[in-house]
Amino acid sequence: MRDVAVVGFAQRQMKEMDGSPTCVELLVPIFAELFEQTGWTKSDIDFWCSGSSDYLAGRSFSFVSAVDAIGALPPVMESHVEMDAAWALYEAWVKIQTGEVDTALVYGFGKASAGLLRKTMSLQLDPYTVQPLWADAVSLAGLQAREGLDRGVWDEKAMAEVVARSMTDAAGNEWAIRRGTISLDDVLAQPMYADPLRRWDCAPVSDGAAAIVIAAGDKAREARANPAWITGFEHRIEPIALNARDLTVSTSTAASGRAAGVEGVDLAELHAPFSHQELILRDALGLGGDVSINPSGGALTANPLFTAGLNRIGEAASRVWDGTSGKALAHATSGPALQHNLVCTMEGR
């Protein structure tokens, strides 16, 4: 495998973007920021790949206008996944591994506030026996949380601790939507919303865009003094049917973690849109108490769909760049109740 590193990361997260669902107005300054970070121009980028969703935007081919932000004449080598951009990054990493290209810029975007998000997301479900019930994303996570509570896999306090830590850590993140120094008691004092979930147990509806630059070998060293070298990049999916899985564990995260190699990880950015899901992920990855979890505040404090997974990789890489972490792990999820999971590990050298 070729040595490939994350060398650039820029993001925008907000509660409601006052702009078009193409998010071009977010992508233009993000790309400019990345060129500033790397010292490159668009002609230095060999491959472009993005992640977004037509259903989030409410129209077919919503990703097409985003190509304008690249300035794609002369034409570019480009691809798109209808997934979180973390998987677009995976595609780009694979492309670099073929030896055809050395650099890639990967971006994701989504304006979740344009529709009723929990309703939109229920269109992911089995179209015959589940979707017609319009079982929404919050309810499915609630069923998962209940199972863990009923079976004693976790308790209310453990969930609240995740919330309190996330919101407190997010105080230092300019892009967090929810933040503030919050105690465990503050969380437990909140009323139930979708019992067993409080509002703070659920990620806020978020708009946003983000982008990452990766490069191979010397190109990476040219762009940044201390690149975050990718040491493992793996993902696995599970059946969508909730009744076909043990919802209190994440076998796909565990398998991805095993394949990517989690040994020596001192920091993890986990894409857990619901508080109990962080508990599942930590357990699946075997992350001990000495591992710093979601120093950015994580998805509970801002969760722009189709970029939130990519953001985890960018946040983790940032900690490798500044030396906070020697080896960091980033995780992305997709599908109802942690159906599809990706793990990317990075280290400084």
Add this chain to the structure above:
Amino acid sequence: MKVEFDYTRSLGPVLSRFMSALAQQQVLGGRLADGTVVVPPPEYDPVTHEAVTDLVPVSWAGVVQSWTWVPEPFAGQPLDRPFAFAHVLLDGADAPLLHAVAVESPADISTGMRVQVRWADELTGSIRDIACFEPAGDAPASVSVSVESGEPEVTGIVSPVHLEYVYAASPEESKFFRGLADGKLFGQRCPVCQKVYVPPRGACPVDGVPTTDEVELPDRGTVTTFCIVNVPFQGQKIEPPYVSAYVLLDGADIAFLHLILDVDAADVRMGMRVEAVWKPREEWTTDLNNIRYFRPTGEPDADYETYKQHL
């Protein structure tokens, strides 16, 4: 902005039998290779990947295995007042069914509670034939589990998908649309390549930077190319036949699509000079529809050389 369509879904053999049984107030599970019975029946065995063919009746009463409260139901969900979604393990099944349970409050439902199906008034062969579950007594409900043989009747379902989105324009587009409300056509120049875009763009597609300097454009221009639309389709706003043409406004570097009328469709030509026909002023909004259509000006056609680079 509304995105609405009633999808027609064909079911295939397994789901046809499942839906047909529901229409007769019967619930079928699929027996997998490992002997377990799963409701709804998966089409393919998760281990052997073979098609599931052994469908067996299960009870339409069972036990709540897990539940969650839905405090703010939205249109389309099984109940229009707060309710619970639950995993219900039907008697005779080994994996739970996801559905709604009608109870007044979270205090009225608990894991382990027995519930039974409340059937919909009208049975059509869909998962919504189960209107919801409701609390049942401790005693197992006496339910019929006979299944009539014969060809399944239900081979498809209709799934209405009605979504609403708030559509917003980019800041550059917004200037254009506000100009329209005053009867003006504003383009913007890309600060790098100097091309004039109309409508203005959040990113010049060549240079990736927002267009900036405003340029007021006349409401006349040249038809670069066009087609005559003769085909009707669902959701169409304009009665065919009509000419859909790329109109290159004088001074702009990009053409946009609009309608050409006041001329026989057969007489529309590439290079034809056209001008806007506006709606009455009092009807103007921030919409390109303010221009009802373009019509020939009567000027001589533009020379091909003047617009060929716009094709």
Add this chain to the structure above:
Amino acid sequence: MAKIPAAVIGVGQTKYQAQRKDVSIAGLLREAVDRALADAQLTFADIDAVVVGKAPDLFEGVMMPELYLADALGAAGKPLLRVHTAGSVGGSTAIVAASLVQAGVHQRVLTVAFEKQSESNAMWALSVPVPFIMPVHAGAGGYFAPHVRSYIRRSGAPTHVGAIVAAKDRQNALKNPYAHLQNEGTTVESVLASTMLWDPIRYDETCPSSDGACALVIASEDAVAASDIANPAWIHGTQMRSEPTTAAERDQVNPHAGREAAAALWKQAGITNPYDEVDCAEIYVPFSWFEPMWLENLGFAAEGEGWKLTESGVTALGGDLPVNMSGGVLSSNPIGASGMIRFAEASLQVMGEAGEHQVDGARKALGHAYGGGSQFFAMWLVGAEKPSS
């Protein structure tokens, strides 16, 4: 690190037709997938990863349907990717699958692309009115017809060339049991006599709306060696290029992105004269006139000369450069799968398994797809020989 040689070792297609009312979405995909696995002499257990492609989710009204399909596709516990690059998606999906093998990440990858258009209405899904914009669009035909007019004006092509393409592809479809349209007796005259829909495009010059799926199994050099497959279709080159939908003075007739992708493909595959060295091509032609347009864009003919190849019969089965031997998109169009079908049919030609529409002695074949407003291009060249480098 050198790229690992990869080859197509299994191809599976469904019968393409207007409505597959006998199957669910999963059932439709499994038909193609099961055939591809059988063709590759493999089972789901042998597959390392799955790559799914399809056009807009609004067609079936399922958001990211690969999530729901994961189990039926045997992907549980494995990596699964979902590609969406508009109409070129079938091609890009195969390219992503190939890259997983070429990168050395996986040994055997299953890829499948599909569309079940009968669940909704493509014209609706493509023309959802956006506020503020004139609703003059009328689906894909309304979009492309003005550009066809531009081509005719620029090239000076006689106006019956489109009908020649349509008649040829419909005749070819009669030799392909999977093809949707099986219209015997389609002639240039009958095409010219059909209704004008989006003038200058006639009814018989348009593609049908189809349900269908196409699947491929792509394997590494080592996995090919370990199999009993004696005639794999080796991948000699893959390219993708994109450009904006609209830009000042963008060439919509002979798009820059397509020209650049083709030039890069020929270079990658060591081809100096594509017309002489490529034996046949499956090109994405949803409206008849795109055959001459893409012949030029791909470098098979000089600019303005593509129609002459069509008119002189070069692109007919038995001509010097047969194009769309399978009947092409004009005869079957499950949108998201259409690109992969081109890639699959090119593979079948060099595998010598194209049946009645086989080109004798085909050793190198092009598979091509495009999408959006002629802005996304994906193409590959497959050959009977293992690539030298």
